[in-house]
Amino acid sequence: MVTRINIGPVHPSTHGVLRLVADIDGDTVVNLEPHIGFLHRGVEKLVETRMYMQNPPYMEKLDYVAPMSYDEAYVATVEKAMGVEVKERAQWVRTILLELQRIASHLLWLGTMANDVGQFFTVFMWTFTDRDRILRLLEEASGARMFYVNMRIGGLIRDLPPGFDERAREVLSYIEKKMKKYEDFLEKDPLFTERMKGVGVLSRERAIALGVTGPVLRASGINYDVRKDNPYYVYDKLGFQTQVRSDGDCFARYKVRMLEMTESIRLVRAALDKIPEGDALGMPVKLILPSAKNRMVTLSRELPRGECLMYMVADSQRPYRLSIRSPTFINLAALKEMSRGCKTADIFAISGSLDLIMGDVDR
Amino acid sequence: MEAPPYEKERFLNAEKEMSELVRASMSKYESKPNVMFAKLSEVSKALSKGLVNWSRVRSLWPLQFGLSCCAMELMDFGSARIDAERRGYLFFRATPRQADVMVVAGWVTKSMVPEIKRLYEQMLTPKYVIAYGECATAGGPWWESYNIIKGIDQVLPVDVYVVGCPPKPENLYAGFMKLQKKIGGEIED
Numbered sequence: 390m391v392t393r394i395n396i397g398p399v400h401p402s403t404h405g406v407l408r409l410v411a412d413i414d415g416d417t418v419v420n421l422e423p424h425i426g427f428l429h430r431g432v433e434k435l436v437e438t439r440m441y442m443q444n445p446p447y448m449e450k451l452d453y454v455a456p457m458s459y460d461e462a463y464v465a466t467v468e469k470a471m472g473v474e475v476k477e478r479a480q481w482v483r484t485i486l487l488e489l490q491r492i493a494s495h496l497l498w499l500g501t502m503a504n505d506v507g508q509f510f511t512v513f514m515w516t517f518t519d520r521d522r523i524l525r526l527l528e529e530a531s532g533a534r535m536f537y538v539n540m541r542i543g544g545l546i547r548d549l550p551p552g553f554d555e556r557a558r559e560v561l562s563y564i565e566k567k568m569k570k571y572e573d574f575l576e577k578d579p580l581f582t583e584r585m586k587g588v589g590v591l592s593r594e595r596a597i598a599l600g601v602t603g604p605v606l607r608a609s610g611i612n613y614d615v616r617k618d619n620p621y622y623v624y625d626k627l628g629f630q631t632q633v634r635s636d637g638d639c640f641a642r643y644k645v646r647m648l649e650m651t652e653s654i655r656l657v658r659a660a661l662d663k664i665p666e667g668d669a670l671g672m673p674v675k676l677i678l679p680s681a682k683n684r685m686v687t688l689s690r691e692l693p694r695g696e697c698l699m700y701m702v703a704d705s706q707r708p709y710r711l712s713i714r715s716p717t718f719i720n721l722a723a724l725k726e727m728s729r730g731c732k733t734a735d736i737f738a739i740s741g742s743l744d745l746i747m748g749d750v751d752r
Numbered sequence: 753m754e755a756p757p758y759e760k761e762r763f764l765n766a767e768k769e770m771s772e773l774v775r776a777s778m779s780k781y782e783s784k785p786n787v788m789f790a791k792l793s794e795v796s797k798a799l800s801k802g803l804v805n806w807s808r809v810r811s812l813w814p815l816q817f818g819l820s821c822c823a824m825e826l827m828d829f830g831s832a833r834i835d836a837e838r839r840g841y842l843f844f845r846a847t848p849r850q851a852d853v854m855v856v857a858g859w860v861t862k863s864m865v866p867e868i869k870r871l872y873e874q875m876l877t878p879k880y881v882i883a884y885g886e887c888a889t890a891g892g893p894w895w896e897s898y899n900i901i902k903g904i905d906q907v908l909p910v911d912v913y914v915v916g917c918p919p920k921p922e923n924l925y926a927g928f929m930k931l932q933k934k935i936g937g938e939i940e941d
Contacts, residue, residue: 398867401816401846405823406864427864428820430897438896446893453821497824517831535825535918748820 391419394733398427402505402737405747407721409740413733421728421736423721428751436711441467442542442674444708449536451715452749455494455693457486457527457537462690462697464540465621466711469688470681470703471542478667479544480622485557485660486530486539488653492564493523494693495646495653498744499571502643505741506584512571519567522560529553541671548669554661561654568650575643585640589727589739592637599723602716603695604649605743608642610635615691627659639742646744680705692716694744717749808852808878809840809936812928815851816844817871819858822885822918826857829921841928848874853931855924856908859887859894860901872908880935882927883910886917893917 391412398406406427412420432451436444448463449456461483468475475483500516524534529550531539539546575581591601596609606613614631616624632648634641681703689698695716702710720743728736818826829836830844837843845851848871860868872879883904886892891902904910911934914927 398864399817399871406819406867427861427867428859429861429863430859430894430900435894435897450821450893453824497827514832517828518833521828521831521833534920535821 390414396736398424403740404501404745407740407745407747407750409736411733411736416732418728418731418733418736421725423724425721425747425750428747430752432752433711433713436708438707440707445538445540446536449538450748451713451752452692452694452717452746453535454497454746455490456535457490457531457539458494458690458692459697460538460540461487462688462692462699464542465690466686466688466699466701468542470683470686470701472682473543473672475622476544476667476669476671478548478665479669479671481660481664482530482545482549482669483540484622484624484627485549485657485664486527488657488660489523489527489557491693492650492653492657493520493527495650496520496523496564498646499643502741502744503575503581505737507580508575508578512575515567515571519564522563526553526557526560529556541674544669544671546671557657557661561657565651565654568647568654572647582640584735584738585643585742586638588639588731588735589742590636590638591723591727593635595726596637596723599726600719601695601723602719603692604642604645605695605720605723607632608634608645609637615689615696619689621690623660624656626663627656629656639738642742694746694749695720713752715749715752717744717746718752721745721750805936809932811840811842812853812880812931813842813845813851814853814855815848815871815875816846817854817857819856819860819864820887822857822888825918825921826855826884826924829924834921834925836925836928839925839929840932841925848872849876851875852878853880853882853928854908855882855884856888856904857884859892860904860907861899862901863899865901865907868904869907878935880911880931881908882912882914882924882931884914884924884927885919886915889913889915 391414393410393412395408395410397403397408403409408424408427410422410424411418432447436447439447445460445463448459451459496516496519500513503512504510527537528534530553531537531546533539591605591609593610596606596611601609602613610633612631612633615621616629617631620629630652632645632652634644684703686701686703687698689696696714697716698714700712700714701708724740724743728739731739828834852875854872854875856868872881881904883889887894887900888904891900894900895902901907912927912931914923916923
């Protein structure tokens with residue numbers, strides 16, 4: 390007999406206000422229907438009524454776990470529309486900040502993921518303490534703890550503060566040490582591994598067909614990363630390596646994110662070594678900007694959750710239309726297929742491994 | 753057959769006489785009110801009332817309920833750096849029936865209003881609401897949006913507003929301290 394149960398929209402494990410309607414037969418999920426839209430506020434419409442550089446705060450609130458990456462993606466779109474080159478040092482600083490943001494985002498994911506599969510609030514406490522260290526670094530660089538708004542056209546609001554280099558290295562070595570601890574703790578724990586291995590398998594073919602991106606795609610064995618295949622800023626100078634696993638289950642997604650964090654630590658170190666001297670300041674906000682040259686612009690960026698595609702039809706002083714292909718919205722579509730046939734408790738392991746941010750899904 | 757009126761009167765008087773007799777016999781055994789005991793009971797009542805209030809102030813259980821950005825800072829509030837439990841802002845409960853405080857963290861959409869109302873109604877009295885962040889206070893940056901409620905105070909009675917976008921976890925800590933003062937009667941409404 391098939392029973393229909395309702396999960397959410399307020400539920401501790403759905404990471405936000407996601408509503409799931411599950412048809413279960415015994416303990417096996419027959420069908421799962423995600424209902425979204427509880428956080429919809431019409432960003433794409435609001436953006437059209439504002440000047441170009443009034444919009445980054447709105448863009449940051451799309452993905453509130455990694456705000457800097459959306460900020461950067463939007464500002465880079467505007468730069469492309471205006472044909473402005475980013476200053477040499479600003480490119481390096483942006484790379485450093487983006488990778489630090491990626492580590493912070495993945496650390497938050499690790500804590501909440503461990504919460505979902507039974508490591509109740511142990512790993513969560515550790516990762517949040519570590520994440521705070523990175524947030525403090527970003528606060529030094531931008532002046533804010535969560536919504537930075539520190540990208541300007543052609544550069545940044547300010548250069549890295551003096552002494553940032555040493556402090557960043559200190560934090561990175563600390564996090565590298567802690568990463569080993571997490572891996573030891575979680576991978577030797579049968580509770581964690583048994584709930585992750587072989588759960589929510591997404592095959593290579595289905596991953597391509599569903600259009601998932603980011604760590605979810607790379608865990609299914611496809612070597613695709615925008616930073617490698619379509620490199621921007623200085624990623625090609627740093628010897629970036631894509632992290633791929635072929636299993637396609639929750640454990641593979643966990644492993645890909647852990648390896649990505651290690652890779653990000655390496656990238657930040659390499660960038661701190663090679664960063665050139667110079668000017669990193671962008672144009673001031675109040676300056677009336679040069680009007681857009683290119684009418685239609687598309688730009689893709691690798692966010693912590695996957696590939697974001699920004700499509701902008703530019704007007705002279707404000708975006709005429711901005712369309713965002715957000716990674717989590719597409720990844721959420723895979724949840725239905727992945728959770729078909731799994732146990733009821735595994736729904737949250739799978740949805741947790743997708744790293745959903747409802748603000749990004751609903752927009 | 754009905755009794756004549758004088759008969760009725762007689763019986764009534766008999767009843768009165770009887771009750772008077774009983775009262776007179778009882779008065780021998782009646783004890784005078786104990787002044788000491790009365791005072792003690794008053795003291796204990798006051799004490800217990802104070803004790804309830806005291807414990808209510810020092811064990812606020814927030815509801816685990818995050819909407820958007822501010823929920824990240826709410827999670828940070830519950831983590832090890834702030835260590836909120838030392839002042840009695842205890843573990844975040846997942847069910848509304850076990851919670852005292854609802855922290856509305858994030859923007860409230862029109863589709864979310866019935867859910868929030870239902871959560872609030874499920875909480876047991878006394879219950880308190882903290883509006884955390886710009887969006888829950890006054891709509892924040894989305895005040896022009898067609899799908900956003902301009903502040904949670906249009907729906908629920910709010911006790912404390914914590915402003916900022918997003919406020920730091922320390923600000924929420926200060927907001928909780930203010931709520932404690934309000935429950936303890938140090939701050940008037």
